[in-house]
Amino acid sequence: MSSAVQRPAPPGGDDLFSLDAELGRDLAAIDWAATPLGPPRRWPQSLRAAVSILLSSRFPMWMAYGPQLTFFCNAAYRRDTLGRKYPWALGRPASEVWAEIWADIGPRIDTVLSTGKATWDEALLLFLERSGYREETYHTFSYSPLRDDDGALTGMLCVVSEDTERVVGERRMATLRDLGSDLSVVRTEQEMLAFASEQLGRNLRDLPFTLTYLFEPDGHAWLAASTGIRAGRPAAPSILTADGSGDVWPAARLARQEPVLMDLDGPPFRELPIGDWPEPPNQALLVPLPRQGAGPYGFLVAALNRYRPLNDGYRGFVELTAGHVATGIGSARSYRVQQRRAEELAELDRAKTAFFSNISHEFRTPLTLIMGPVQELRDRLPPGDQRARDEVEVIHRSGLRLGKLVNTLLDFSRIEAGRVQARYEPVDLPVFTAELASVFRAAIERAGLAFEVDCPPLDRPVYVDRGMWEKVVLNLLSNALKFTFDGGIRVSLDADGDHAVVRVSDSGVGVPVDEMPRLFERFHRVPSARARSNEGSGIGLALVQELVHLHGGTIAAQSEPDSGTTFTIRLPYGHAHLPADQIAETTGSHAATETAEPFVQEALRWLPEDAGGSGLTAPDTSAVVPATAAVDGPRARVLVADDNTDMRDYLRRLLTGQYEVITVADGAAALAAARNHPPDLIVSDVMMPGLGGLELVTALRAEPRTAGVPVMLLSARAGQEAAVEGLSAGADDYLVKPFAAQEFLARVRGNVDLARLRNHHSQWRTALIDSLQEGFFVADADGTIVEVNSAFTDILGYPADGLPYPAPHPWWPDPHADSSAHEQVTEAYRQVISAPHGSTVVPLRHRDGHRLWATLATNSVRDDRGTRMMVGTIRDVTTERYAAARDTALNAMNECLASARTVPEVLQAAVTRLRRQWLAPAVFARAGAATVSAPTVGAPTVGAPTVGAPTVGAATVGAVGVVRDADADADPPAAMDGLRDVPQSRILIESGGGGRPIGAGTTVDSPVGPVAIWLTLDPARGFGTEDQTLLLLLCGSLAQALHRAHAFDQQREVAVTLQRAILGPVALPDGFAVRYQPALEVGGDWYDAVDLPDGRIGIMVGDCVGRGLSAATVMGQLRSAGRALLLRATGPSEVLTALDQFAVLLPEAICTTALCAILDPGNGQLVYSSAGHPPAILTLSDGRTELLAAGLGLPLGVLPGRPRQETNTVVPPGAVLLLYTDGLIERRRRPLEAGIARAAETVRDYRALPVEQLADRLLSQMTSSDGYSDDVALLLYRHPAPLDIAFDADAGVLAPARTVLRAWLRRAGVDSRVTQNVLVAAGEACANAIEHGNRDAHGRIHLVAATAGEDIQVTVADTGRWLDEQTSENRYRGNGIRLMRALMNHVDLRTGPTGTTVTMSTRITP
Amino acid sequence: MTTPLHITTSQAPDGRPRLTAVGEIDISNTKEFTAKLCDAVAPGHRLLVDLTLVTYLDSAALAALFAYAKQIDIHISPLNETLFSFSGLSQLTTIRVIPADQDQPSSAG
Known part of the structure; x- marks a missing residue:
């Protein structure tokens, strides 16, 4: 047996250091004999034990031992805290290693050494110099005493976790949260900046000072706000010039959107404020204040914390801050513009309405009272008094002029209100136009100008309203005469396809180019160097344009200064483009009416006196304007009713010389004509079909309006009786046919004079009543x-x-x-x-x-x-009514928009409201296609988003596409595309047949680019000026709401980013999968899984009350506290009890629910405790489900001090443990139990999947149709954690690999016989890899084993090519593959260019 | 590092030669096992190959046993029963499964 196998022997000598290969080498290299501790061989057992604990722990630790407090640390501490002090620090006195913070930690160590009691510090600020500069760091640590073999205090062991990222991150998050806390109330720019300054000024650590400069259009920048520094200091000049020469800050570079990092050295930066630090900042980051689709609003100078590195997180924080300020400015400016626009529109509308009604009322009545008497005066003046006659003429002409002006305004008023009573009839346009033009001939020629009228016949008539067309031609001619001093005026007419084209050209002063666009604008007078008169209202051409448009025609002007102007009118033939009910097929009177006189009178007065001659009336007009200005005054109107045509004509001939005669053929027609316009006398035959003369008299007398009209009856019936009958019916005179012409005329005159006298009063009454605007x-x-x-x-x-x-x-x-x-x-x-x-x-x-x-x-x-x-x-x-309705509509819209939070929600609410407002068949909103597709704030990089799948993100902000509200899935009409060319606050109206509007749209400015709004209209309803004003006002509200929603989206995005940054990145213990999915409004859900020093794993899942950034902050603190408590290796109930106390200090944390557990990954022992949290779900390998519902206590902080229960259970091999927050299971109107059951069912169905896939599956299966309404945090663990080892492809390591696999199989609860099968099968796979996979290269084998439901799966992968069964050369290894197939249920062999992977599975129990 | 394997030869109680292996057999020590097996096989006797204390063996070891199948009897532990039943070796020679609790009649002293 080799010596390596004998390792369990106690560490002795150098072996002590071999617990950590790299650190051990450096420890071994130290000359320990030179330290008070002496050579390691002679170290006391207590020191050895301490060092071995230290080196084998994965948790950051250091210790100080012996008289000089000699410094030791482990690899984790080296990595997290020691930085560049390694390996220098090893073996040195602790006071030397941590000299810069000895003032902070020395006393604590003394306390430990003198009292033997452990210390505990949470998030203590320490300035470390481990990276080459003084660094702001925060550590949570505990010093515990170390005793020597005799029990005397001789050193201390420190367990430490660094909290710098968390503390700094939370501080920055708090600033961003405060900045975004009040976005719903739009303020003025100044208020917004003051608010932002207040927030920024509260974080003098990350932002020792800030300066906010805003650009002016000329490029210079001014200091709009500052924090931490007084404006006007050398580093904070109030103005920066556009070229930037000699300025402190490079405004020009920022204007080009370049962020600038500046060292703060040189004269302006002496004596900078120090913020919350001992020394002033030495760098500043300058970032632009981004504006959608344009150069930046300005820029933010952020002085940087010299004790923190400018990493992605810090940079992201500064950019987010600038983004917030920019959003605020954008919102405030947009608000200001919208406000002004709405006020202007409303004001304009009010003024216009008032003006039109006033002018009519105030002018018409007195005009009537002036013109009547003047007319009479003209008739009565004795011929000799020329002077008086001249003066009366002046009054008369002025009256006409005033009347013309008032009538023009009233025309407008009617057009505006849609009350134009047009009568479009087929007219021989060349003849009619030439006739009208001839009215001006005398005046033009008298002015010494040539006048050419060229109107050749057209092959078809043109439908025009005679009255309107007169105004068109007369206005244009009057205009031409006014501005022409040499040359001439020309009226021409010709055909062009489907149009008749009329041109009025002059060789006058012309119109300056820059005035051309406003030529037809109402009340706009083109300033002209020369004109025959300074009088003018600036409405003539505007009226002409309106009238031409009513005819479905167009008018255009071409002009060149000093050479003349040409107006071109194009009128379509036919009448399809005109309202059907206003078409008349008959042709009415053919003479120009009295409209012409005021025009000519006015024009004549522009001409010099000598040229004007003595003409008090326009000579030519008398030809076409009959009798109005006749010397013997207004002629009496006589209505003749007789069914005999010859008789009618005879009577007309008799009367025409002295009277205005109207003839009708029967009594009914006479009655209608009399009602419409009572004549001075009615001459009627007695015998007529239908309504006879006597009945006519009776009917006339019955009506007040006609009761006073004198009637003279003509009858063939002679005799006293007939006369009495007629007179008793109410007739004034009775004449028997035949009669002498002289007698007839005498009787008529007598009756008319009598009647005039008699009716004087009633006629004035009628005139007055008719002059009333009401x-x-x-x-x-x-x-x-x-x-x-x-x-x-x-x-x-x-x-x-x-x-x-x-x-x-x-x-x-x-x-x-x-x-x-x-x-x-x-x-x-x-x-x-x-x-x-x-x-x-x-x-x-x-x-x-x-x-x-x-x-x-x-x-x-x-x-x-x-x-x-x-x-x-x-x-x-109607107008007043609409104004009130407008307020109501605006309120309703604002109310709808107030409850919408995101851009899509706002658009949906708006289209729904607009549709209801106009009862429109459909309404669409389209956000600009390619304008914005991503959030504008710099992508925050505070932490890589390794957590979960970002399904709900800020991507919804841009590219909204089309939002609609319609009965069916209607598509937006093509006309909507036309909005692209329409400037903002203008309205595009699409007209259908008969000129009725069938759609209207406009565009709305928004932070996501222009939004097109389109209403499909019911043509019967119309879409007048009132509607247009209202639509613009509502769109103004929408624009504000979009700004608000965009700010909300951005704020949410910040919250999500920060939430993710707090939750990750984490190195999860093996076998775990976690997910965090934010809801629309981010909540305070969290999870944590951490390796504890004793080899167990601490698990926590919790859910704070509340939403948004504040909940996220509370969550961050609870999670840190929970982790720190878990690391102290107390039990779950103690952790929760301690969190109860913590919650008392942090009131927002009260009522947080949490589930805390500690798991032994070796044997599946689980101890847990719940603070009011939904139960964890344990799914066994056979699919049975258990709820871990014991150990349930109250939510955090509800009854602090009350002891908590904890429960022991076992996670058996192959089982899956699911911890979650209620967002996963909570559904409206569904009991929680149903959600839990559904989650359990989902885990059961997919329990064989790897935990990562299972987590994804769970999230997608549990989500409802509209996403999660609450945050979801979940944590999955399958016991045991998969085995994942890699080793050299060498026969020598097969035995140890088998040992490891065997141990894992035991943990996985695999039966001994199956274990043997798996070992052999895996062994064969490894042997193949060694013998055939890696003949040349120095390869590696990767072995993974995992449970999957009731199966166990083993994967062996290598980096070479394998033999497969067919090409087997080697019998032995061919046998190996056969063996694998025999021993396992399923074997899959895949060979690729990079290597071979064999995947095998079998049942855990045979 | 070599996989632990001890091979001894002795005489079985019934007098025939016996080869006893203790440990694990894999490709790192198949050669050694094959060589010892070759040495132990003698003409005229059926060699008893006692593998009851072998806790692991792979196809290479089986291949060695195949080579001498006609000259040997094999004792194995129940742990390896599945492996041997799949190997087909039982068609060529007798294989006895010796339960772990049964006393080895002739374990080496």
Whole structure:
């Protein structure tokens, strides 16, 4: 037998040092004789025992022994703590080895040596010089006394664990947590910086001082915040220049996103503040404050702790800090911008609404009262008084001009409100346009300009609204004249495919290039060096553009300064692009109306006096604008009703010279015309089909609006009786046919004059009522509307010629489609008409279908006949109503968003809310595809994420893709792609047939790049200015929420990173697998498995109360404390009892649940104790399950001081032990037992898998559809731990390898006969590897044995090529393979280029 | 390091020659075992190969026994019974399984 086998003999002489090969060599090399301890041979037994404990322990230890406290340590201590002092330190006096901390530890050693009592220090700060600099370190250690053979105190043994990483990590984590603690409240930039400074200023250890510089657009940087140092000190200048010359900090490099590490030497850095340390920092790390998609906001100067190395962890901490500050700045700035944008929009909207209603109200009424009397004055002035006549003309022209302005504004108001009453009719556009242009000819020529009109005929008509087209042409011509001083003006028209193209060109002053984009902007006046007039509202061209758009056309302008401007209008043929209900196939009046006069009058006034001549009216206009300005005043309107065409024409010819004549063919038409616009006189035949003359008179007298209209009846029936009949019916005159023309005209004149006198009052009443901006109506006692004004028609779309309107009125909401609104109006109207006066707000429906809200105010009156009537006003309060609705919608949106935490959640909440807001068929949100795919903060490297599978990570932040809310899985429409070109806070509207909106979208700025929002709309609903304003406001809220959520995502990511950093990396004892899976909001779950000095293994799994960073901090402390307690080798109950005390000091730790166990890996003995934790699950190799539910105590800190139970059990061979936190098993509305049973079932089903795979399987099987709602920590162990050995491919080592395998098989509970089979089979595999696998090379054999359920699996791998059965040359080894197959249940042989692996398995029990 | 193996020759109580092996036989000492076996086999006698105290042997050892199968009888411990039953050696010679508690009739002193 060789001597190596005899090792169990007590260590003697040099053998003492052979317990650790490397350290032993260095110990042996020391000249011990020169130390007070003398040569090792003569060392006392106590010293030998101490040294042997030291060297064989895997836990860091050192000791001091003898009179000089000679220093010893083991390999673990060397690795963790001693650093560069090795091997110098061995054998030296401890006071010399640890000279730099002797002041700290010397007294403790003295205490141990004088009292014999052990010391205990937790996380003590010690400045070690083991790496070439003074280093901040933290150690938890205990000094225990060592006695010599006589029992006298002669030294001490120190068990130590270094906590530096933990203490420093927790300190940094606390700072980051505090920085991120208040992100939900968006503050101003200044407040945010003050808050951040307060947090940074509390960690003067890692950040002795910091400076936050922010860049200005010109590149210079200013000091926005500082901690630990006063602003203005040489190292903290308040301004850094853009070029950086001579500056303390290199701002320019930071602006290029370069982090800079600077040594703090040189004049500006003398007398730096020292932070929390004895000496000032000597380095600073400068990192940019990153901004999404742009250069940095600024940069952070972080002075570095000179006592810690700048490693990845420290760098990561500084970058995360900068990331936090940058996020805060981004959030604050975004908030400011959103706030301002929303305020501006609301303000603009309010101002506009107020402006339009005010201007109408304030201007129209006085204008009516000015123009009426002026008109009369013009007619009555004696011809001789030229001066007075001139002055009245000035008043008249100004009135016209003002009226034109007001009307233009009202046009806008109507367009805005969608109340335009257009009538698109087929028009011969060249003729019509040329006619309009000719109105301006005189004025243009008088200005000395050439005027060319080139309008060749088109082959088809163009659908235009005559009134609108007039305004288009007149505005453009007026504009051209205003800015043209030489050359000429040209109007031309031609066809281009499906469009008619009209051009108005001038050779005027032109428009500067930079003004072109704003040319059509409302209220924007292009500043011009030269114009004929400084007057102008800046709305003419804007109106032109709106009107052209209403026609489905486009308008463009081309201009060159000093050479002229051309406006090009393109109108499509046909009427498919126009609203169907506004198409008229008939052609109405062919003459330009009175619209033209104000334009020409205004233009003439720009011209010099001499050029203008004496023309007080525009000579040319009289030709096309009939009679308005006729010398004998406004002509009376006479309505002629006769069914005989010849008679009608005759009467018209008689009357036309003096009167404005309207002819109709029957009584009903006459009644409608009179209702619409009561004439000064009605001449009617008595005998007519349908409604005859007498009935007409009766009907007219029955209505207040027409009761006063004089009627002259014509009849073929002579005689007194007929005349009496007619007059008694209410006619004013009666004329028998045939009659003399002179007599007829005399009677007409007499009646008209009489009527004018009589009706003067009522006409003024009508004029005033019509000039009211508020809708006016009169209703009878039944609620039938019998009179309305034009504003009423504007508001509701129902004209006076439809009167009377009996209740229920046609503008009430549809009783079927909108029954509740219908009932509301019915009831409100009933109350209003029965009360003496009242006011109510009701929803109504405009004739074109759009919904509006109106205030009805009524007063009950008696008319001159004593009948009870009701007069009322109606005011459109839709705008106010919408403003209130907007506030409600904004609140609702904010409420929805408040509860969403992550970016995807926010987007989902937003689309859901938007869909409800607009009752839209579908709403989509799309985060920019390739904008951001990863978090922006520097990847933290505090600890490699070796723990678990990162299934829920921050990867969800970017690349969200499409979020939708729709009935079906609708895809976003193609129009949504168009949003890419739309700037923020603009809205893109997609129109369908008839110009109705079928979709609308906008983009929202967010930290993950622009987010496109798209609403698919119900075309019937419309999407007006109000909707657009609201959408922008809601998107503003969304942008804020996205910033908030992004910050939350980042904070969570930090928490996960830190949690992982605390939990790992760990060297797990063999046979264990662990997982940690964070939930959305990180909790405080942890696990730990640690090799104890006595060879056993301490295990702990726990779960803190609470979530987020604070729970993670508590968890870190509990885990450290638990580990330290386990290492003191006390039992589980003592560990938990001590943690009870610990929890009292750390209130957040109270109620933590934990399961603590100590396992003997040799025999499977397990002792455990539970502090209110769910039971561990033990799954036996045959699939039976046991819950380790004994030893249950209260959660930590609930009743400190109360003793805890512990329970002994055995983990039999092949069994799997599962410890977990409740996140694994807890499901809503399911009992915990069900979850435990499910976990047990999963382990049972997969118990044959290796523990790592089993852990993955368990996590994936137990997860619910939406992931884990709570953290999951789990720990798996299979007994025994797999055997894993490697040895040289040499025949000589087969016997020891067999010994090891045999011992392991015994631990695994394998029957002796099976053991023999396994040994032989494995032996054959090894022999093959030795004989054939490695003939040339010096190979290694790797042998692994593990239990798998009821099986045992052995793998032998080598680095060579094997014989297989077919090519067997050697009979013996061929036999070997046959033997393996015979002895084992399953043999798998794989040979590859790198070697051969044989895997064999058999049942544990035969 | 060589696998521990002691081989002695003696005479069985029935007078025939006996080769007793104690320890383990693997490829590190098969040559030694084969050589001793070869020496011990003598014409005219069936050699008793007593392997009851062999706690491990592999296919190389079996191969040696095959070579002399017709001239030997073999005693083994129950531990190795499976191995021998699979080897096919029993078709060529007699193999006796000697339970561990049964007294070895002629163990070496």
